[in-house]
Amino acid sequence: MSxxxxxxxxxxxxxxxxxxxxxAPERTRMSDIAKAAGLSRQAVYLHFPNRADLxxxxxxxxxxxxxxxxxxxxxxxATTGAERLPAFIAAWGGHIPVIYPVGRALMAMMATxxxxxxxxxxxxxxxxxxxxxxxxxxxxxxxxxxxxxxxxATDLLAGLLSVSLWEHLTQAxxxxxxxxxxxxxxxxxxxxxxxx
Amino acid sequence: MSxxxxxxxxxxxxxxxxxxxxxAPERTRMSDIAKAAGLSRQAVYLHFPNRADLxxxxxxxxxxxxxxxxxxxxxxxATTGAERLPAFIAAWGGHIPVIYPVGRALMAMMATxxxxxxxxxxxxxxxxxxxxxxxxxxxxxxxxxxxxxxxxATDLLAGLLSVSLWEHLTQAxxxxxxxxxxxxxxxxxxxxxxxx
DNA sequence: CGTCAACTTGACATCGTGTCAAGAAATTGC
DNA sequence: GCAATTTCTTGACACGATGTCAAGTTGACG
Numbered sequence: 534m535s536x537x538x539x540x541x542x543x544x545x546x547x548x549x550x551x552x553x554x555x556x557a558p559e560r561t562r563m564s565d566i567a568k569a570a571g572l573s574r575q576a577v578y579l580h581f582p583n584r585a586d587l588x589x590x591x592x593x594x595x596x597x598x599x600x601x602x603x604x605x606x607x608x609x610x611a612t613t614g615a616e617r618l619p620a621f622i623a624a625w626g627g628h629i630p631v632i633y634p635v636g637r638a639l640m641a642m643m644a645t646x647x648x649x650x651x652x653x654x655x656x657x658x659x660x661x662x663x664x665x666x667x668x669x670x671x672x673x674x675x676x677x678x679x680x681x682x683x684x685x686a687t688d689l690l691a692g693l694l695s696v697s698l699w700e701h702l703t704q705a706x707x708x709x710x711x712x713x714x715x716x717x718x719x720x721x722x723x724x725x726x727x728x729x
Numbered sequence: 730m731s732x733x734x735x736x737x738x739x740x741x742x743x744x745x746x747x748x749x750x751x752x753a754p755e756r757t758r759m760s761d762i763a764k765a766a767g768l769s770r771q772a773v774y775l776h777f778p779n780r781a782d783l784x785x786x787x788x789x790x791x792x793x794x795x796x797x798x799x800x801x802x803x804x805x806x807a808t809t810g811a812e813r814l815p816a817f818i819a820a821w822g823g824h825i826p827v828i829y830p831v832g833r834a835l836m837a838m839m840a841t842x843x844x845x846x847x848x849x850x851x852x853x854x855x856x857x858x859x860x861x862x863x864x865x866x867x868x869x870x871x872x873x874x875x876x877x878x879x880x881x882a883t884d885l886l887a888g889l890l891s892v893s894l895w896e897h898l899t900q901a902x903x904x905x906x907x908x909x910x911x912x913x914x915x916x917x918x919x920x921x922x923x924x925x
Numbered sequence: 926c927g928t929c930a931a932c933t934t935g936a937c938a939t940c941g942t943g944t945c946a947a948g949a950a951a952t953t954g955c
Numbered sequence: 956g957c958a959a960t961t962t963c964t965t966g967a968c969a970c971g972a973t974g975t976c977a978a979g980t981t982g983a984c985g
Contacts, residue, residue: 537931538930541932559840562971562973563972564972573934575933576932576933579932583974584972584973641841644840688898688902688904691897695893697891697893697894697897698891701884702884706888708884716885720916720919720920723920733961733962759941759942768964769963771943771945771965772964774942774943774944775963779942779943780942
């Protein structure tokens with residue numbers, strides 16, 4: 534694993550992310566990626582066994598770049614549920630547009646590729662984990678709406694923070710990111726903590 | 730257009746719906762459909778120009794079968810917004826599991842096929858129309874939360890009633906249909922009419 | 926100089942969609 | 956009941972994309 538090989542690998546991933554972000558996600562065939570990286574199509578296969586693995590690696594690279602952990606640390610710092618919920622929603626909600634292009638490509642592969650599906654579900658499980666933590670904080674404070682189990686509340690919050698709903702409101706309906714965050718927060722609050 | 734041709738066409742559509750509903754939606758290639766209908770693959774192309782058109786026709790056939798219009802008429806009969814909202818949510822929410830198998834196949838095609846995308850968006854526009862009507866009824870009664878425009882409220886309601894959210898809660902999280910309806914109704918009420 | 930890793934070139938297999946042409950079988954019209 | 960027309964079959968083929976294989980080239984480093 535020489536320096537050069539690592540560089541090429543990184544270049545492939547960067548180029549892939551660029552292609553996905555630059556408007557035409559259907560133009561990210563293996564040959565498009567290779568061309569953009571200044572390589573032959575086969576050279577790409579020397580670094581990634583298949584397209585699914587390449588896309589998954591690209592999401593991981595993106596995570597490193599934007600340091601999602603640091604972003605989420607902020608919400609983990611909040612002690613009370615009432616503070617943690619908006620912090621988490623702002624953090625994840627703000628991260629969705631960043632991962633959306635590559636997430637979209639992965640979601641498109643899910644239909645056919647089991648590996649892509651597993652990778653995406655794995656990422657969503659991580660989000661769910663964050664949801665569960667926020668819900669637990671609410672529960673600890675006794676703020677959870679009566680009759681709502683923590684698990685149910687987590688399901689609900691994860692649903693409200695799904696990429697699909699974000700896509701619907703911001704992409705299809707044209708909401709600003711700010712409006713999206715505000716409305717989802719309001720929704721989550723009333724759904725989880727009940728009226729009042 | 731003889732009787733026989735119509736019959737064959739209908740048989741193809743029924744068989745397609747059966748395949749989609751019967752667990753293995755990825756096993757609905759043109760050849761699978763043909764085999765299940767007792768036809769050659771090419772015969773299917775004599776009735777439908779391509780897979781997208783076939784799936785779209787299948788959704789239309791499904792609509793006829795379950796008479797979605799009759800179902801929605803019930804919600805249209807409600808006069809006040811407070812009555813109309815739950816009626817509409819129950820009607821559409823109850824319809825989702827019926828159209829889910831074919832909707833899923835169409836959604837999977839959306840990534841590549843522009844025609845499939847247009848067909849699905851067209852259907853979703855119809856749902857949005859129902860959402861708008863329910864929102865309008867609330868607005869007429871003065872029940873809409875202050876600061877929320879009718880359009881925004883419609884966006885929100887359509888998002889809450891999206892197939893994706895239904896899929897997440899009932900398929901991924903295992904909620905019962907009843908729990909789903911209850912929770913979405915509660916969410917919609919608090920989101921649209923505000924606390925109280 | 927020789928070796929090894931990275932890369933290229935070009936051919937090929939596979940899968941699913943969609944097309945085409947020639948002919949068989951069934952239905953319909955007269 | 957026969958002829959015309961429609962429905963369907965058989966079998967071949969093109970295409971686009973993924974992924975594989977084999978042989979050869981280039982360049983760095985000891």
